[in-house]
Amino acid sequence: MGLRSFIHRLTAPKPLTNVSLAENLKMIFIVNHELKMGKGKIAAQVAHAAVKATLACGERNPALLDAWFKTGQKKICVKGDSAKHLGELSNEAKEKGILANKIHDAGHTQIPAGSFTVLALGPCRDEDIEEITGDLKLL
Amino acid sequence: MSALSEPPTMAFLCRADLQLSAGKLAVQCAHAAIGSLKQAKKTHSRMVQRWQETASRKICLAVDDEEDLMYFLGLVEEASLPHSLIQDAGLTEVAPGTRTVLGVGPAPRHTMDHLFSELKTYD
Numbered sequence: 001m002g003l004r005s006f007i008h009r010l011t012a013p014k015p016l017t018n019v020s021l022a023e024n025l026k027m028i029f030i031v032n033h034e035l036k037m038g039k040g041k042i043a044a045q046v047a048h049a050a051v052k053a054t055l056a057c058g059e060r061n062p063a064l065l066d067a068w069f070k071t072g073q074k075k076i077c078v079k080g081d082s083a084k085h086l087g088e089l090s091n092e093a094k095e096k097g098i099l100a101n102k103i104h105d106a107g108h109t110q111i112p113a114g115s116f117t118v119l120a121l122g123p124c125r126d127e128d129i130e131e132i133t134g135d136l137k138l139l
Numbered sequence: 140m141s142a143l144s145e146p147p148t149m150a151f152l153c154r155a156d157l158q159l160s161a162g163k164l165a166v167q168c169a170h171a172a173i174g175s176l177k178q179a180k181k182t183h184s185r186m187v188q189r190w191q192e193t194a195s196r197k198i199c200l201a202v203d204d205e206e207d208l209m210y211f212l213g214l215v216e217e218a219s220l221p222h223s224l225i226q227d228a229g230l231t232e233v234a235p236g237t238r239t240v241l242g243v244g245p246a247p248r249h250t251m252d253h254l255f256s257e258l259k260t261y262d
Binding site: 078 | 153159167171
């Protein structure tokens, strides 16, 4: 093991490993409201985010993914102000060891290429995410 | 362009008559995406791989009502495409068991265009 990966192992946040089915798990999508996307566009972007987050969780923490599936794979959608805002939320989540996945659009329709459209957080416990996204409005 | 060079597509058929809010619709489509992908991984794994290597193209189409949705479900089943029909738990906005969205694919784009040629994008 190299020095860097050794240090990383010591300092990286521990992913959730013992997840019980009684836990309230959810995945949260924060949509960049600044972009004024249509409903269909938002839905496609959120679907991108859901797939990406699910695959990422399957690699990093299969037990958590499994528990989330078994508890009805709760998902919610909230509004974010701007790309900058989404970036900040992503950093906060990562510090707490919550999976964060960003979606950038290819820009074929409606918005410029490379726009930061959706941030997916989780799946994670309700109480862990509450601090970060608790005051965001539902979309 | 040949059929093979076209990116595979996943489509979401959304009921326009329910007038869902943007967030609700997005979540239903996310459910459908994961559901359809799970099925496709079992039966159409090469298509899934090609879809993920390209842009993972997704598109939202509008259907008029439940009858319309079930008509297209019939077509999709006949074509043996992977799909996932989402029935909402009904905690918000709609009654429990309401069929909201049908996710189809990933499947070749020309197959989708052919099946859903009469549908408009949802906006």
